[in-house]
Each structure stands twice: as structure tokens, then as C-alpha cells.
Amino acid sequence: MSPISSLSPSPEVTLYFCPLNTEAMSPDDTKLVRSWLPEDELAKVSRYVQADARDKALMVRGYLRGILSLTRSGDVTLSPGEWQFEYGEKGKPDLITAQALSSGLRFNISHSGDWLVVAVYQGQSGLSGGGRAFIELGVDIERNRDSTNIYPILNHYFTQSETDALLSLPESCQRQRFFDLWALKESYIKAKGLGLALSLKSFYFDFTRATKQKIEVKKLNGPAVECVLLDGIELYLVQEGEGDKCAADTWCLFLGRLCEEYRFAVSASYIGTFNLKACQLTLTEMLACLK
Template sequence: MLQNSIHIWITDIEKIDDPYMLDVYRSILSPDEIQRCERLVKEQGRASFLIAHAMVRSVLSNYVEIAPKDLQFKSNANGKPKVFCEQGRPLPLEYNLSHSGRYAVMVVTNEIDCGIDVEKIDSGRDYIEIAENTFSVAEMIDLQSVGEEEQAKRFYTYWTLKEAYIKAKSETIASSLNKISFDLHHQNQISVKLDNSGDEYKNWQFHTQLLDQEYILALALQHNSPFDIKIELFETIPMQVFG
């Protein structure tokens, strides 16, 4: 299913309010996942966690024909998970998950390093102050070059790209964000480089997309293909992936 393509799966969390389905989702999670869920204070946060992590298991199970409950996960030193079968054998997939507000999104690849991030575009947030501490000089110039109505969207475009890139590289958010500089206008493509360096990071493909007027996602892929890999988007309800 992943031949020459990347799959992005999107779940609208607000469409799932059936307590029975939440119980189903809980039943396929591991004891560790359930403990992490129960540590969340707010009920909505717990529901979002259940839906997002059930989504991961439900989607991945359709690629490898293993029951969602039987999938196992192990994380590297920076917390990026890898999926394994019940016998402890790593499966030939890479994936990444993000959820914010009403959306959970995940990317699935054929062993291509990937990162994804989704954020709500909050125009009331003091994003200029945040940008001053986390954006490169070039990014700040671009952010301040657009009108006030466009600034929030531009800020979250950069922010989600940085998050997706760091997740794809399996780095921590403590990395110097202001040294990672994106160019949204490089030959009609998005490129990344170290600020104040002429060397662009090679072998990267980026994608941004509005899910609606309030949410934006960004995808980062590292691969050796000279051409962009096709990106396909699917909407899903966990445990009803192809229904």
C-alpha cells in the first residue's frame, strides 16, 4: 500500500463521542498507554489520548495484518517510537503521530524517516514573542513582512515545520530552534538550512496543509529520491480504517 507514496491519516476527534467506542479504544491499548492516559487531568485530554493512540494501532494494523492490540512499541533515547510485532521483530514501517485540539494526524512511511505536527492557529497567542526566541533571522524578517491577518498562519507554518523536522530527526525540542531556518519560497518548494550557513540540508521533503481555517499540519520526510514522493491523505475513525 505504500509503494512510492506516503500516507497521512487524519481523525477528527470531535466526531467521536460514543462512550462505547472509547471503551473499545481503551481495550486495545497497552497497560503503559493506559497509565499515561490516566495521568492526564482533563477528561477531554484523556479522550483525545485514547482516540489518537487507538488510531495509531488501528491504522498500522492494516499495513502489517497484525491485530491492533498485538502491536508493540519501543522508543529511542529521544522518545521516538518504533513498531514491533508480538514476537519482538521490528516491522518495516516508520510512523509519527501528533494531536492538537480537534485533530489527530499520523504519517506512515516505508522506513522513511518522518515527522508530523498539527497545531491550532491561535491568533490570540503572543506568537511574536515566541518567534523572537525560536525563529531564525530570515524567518523573523519573513514573518514581519506580512500583514497582521496573515501573521498567525505564517507563524504556525514555520512552527509546525520546525516541530515536524525535529521529530523526523529524532531530536529533542531543546535543540536550537532558531538555528533551523526554513525558506517557504525556495523555487516553489520549502527548504531548510542552518541559519547563517550556505549549506542546505539535502534529501528533505516538506509539506504543509490547512485542515480547515483553524488547523495546520506540517510533514517532514528525509529520503534519497531525487523526486518528491507522492503524499496521500485519508480520513479515518479508529477501528474503521477502511470502512
């Protein structure tokens, strides 16, 4: 079964987990992916001094363009080299307005260590900007790092509520909660497109009503695997100080574990309901699907 989304009557967010194994990228693959990129993107890739970092940057851009082309959306069928991007004030990438409106697609990406995740929203095409219920999308993947001293960071980037909840956990669980919160915060500020211009202490997450679910990660070749997923996490916006807060009810938040080492988070501003799907896709598999 192909993990690529087929057109659905219901809006969907699909998470594509892509290994950044540069050794699996052949010279022909490199040449093909480079042919998809305009001069400005090639220049950005070339700025990396180390060959492995350069190859990873090329893979990230290739995965994004290939996945967008493989995601069916109405009558829109663009080749990987035809997608055009624009960037927000803080650098958040998006499709140019004409392509976003005609395809109904929105996306966000994140990579850490050996993994890239591409989140693609697939909704109705041909709607005006005000007609799209889906407003903002952010995704983050984080690698658990045992060397990080988490405690000095708490006061700088976490609210008092988050810090108190974390420190109330058994010490063996505190590091995991730290990276859970960090992934959620990264996904939210990426959805907002403001980067660190948005204070990480201006909002916080509450796990009190979160429920543990499972999400099936499909593979093109091989059996699907199940990942743990937390749903029902609540987001609160802090206005002036910890005592002045309001719930952000229009946000859907998900936190999952791809494996023991990697976790991922999704923040989606949405009015209504949508399906969340996931698949794992290698560069070789993606290029084969594009032929």
C-alpha cells in the same frame, strides 16, 4: 472507496486526519480500544485527571494501532493489540525493530484541539536498517490561535532570516506565516527525535521557491475534499551563526491547510521519490474496517 492505503510498488506517506470527538466513542468502543493497550499505555492514559483528556488520549492510541493494522504491507497482518513500540531518548515513538523491518512501516503522530494526524510511511519490508531509503519522518498539526502574541516569540525561536521574511509580509499575513513556520519546525524536530534539545534557531525554512499544490483528502463516506499544499520549501541548517549555513537537500517538506483553523506540516528525510496521500477517518469508520 476505502481511504486505507493498498500496497504500492512506490514508497508512500499517507496522512490520516482523525477527529478527536470523544462523544462519538461508545462504551463498547472504549472497552475495545482499552483491550488493545498494554499495561504501561493504560497507565499513561489513566494519568489524565479530566475525563475528556483521558478519552482523547485513549482515542489517539486507538487510532494509531488501528491505522497500522489497516495499512497493508506485504504479508504482515498484525492486530491492533499486537503492535509494539519503543521510544527514543527524547520520547519519540517507533515500532520495535523486528516489526519495523518486517512491515516496512514508519509513523509519526501529532494532535491539536479536535484533530489528530497520523503519518504512515509504507515502503519495502524485509530490508535491513541500512537498506531503507526512508530515514526520518515527522508530522505536526497546529491550531491557529488568535490570542497568541507572536512577536516576542520571534527572537527566541526563529532565525533572523525567518523573522525578516515574516516581518516583510503585510501585517494581515504575519500571524499565518508564524504558525506555518511553527508547524514546520515542530515536524522537523519530531522527525529528528530530539525535541527541544535541537535549537529551533539551528535551522530555518525558505519559502522563495515553494509552489502551491493541492492534495485530495479522501473520505470513507462522502466526497473527497481538496486542501492547499505548499511544496518545494527549502531547509537550511545553521552551523555557527546566520552566515554559516548549508542546504539540507535530502529533506522533503510539505505545508498544508486542513481548514481555515488547522494547518499541518510534514518533514521527511528521504533519498528518492515517494507518493504523498491523505484521507479523513473517524473512529467509527476505522473500527468498522477492522471487523
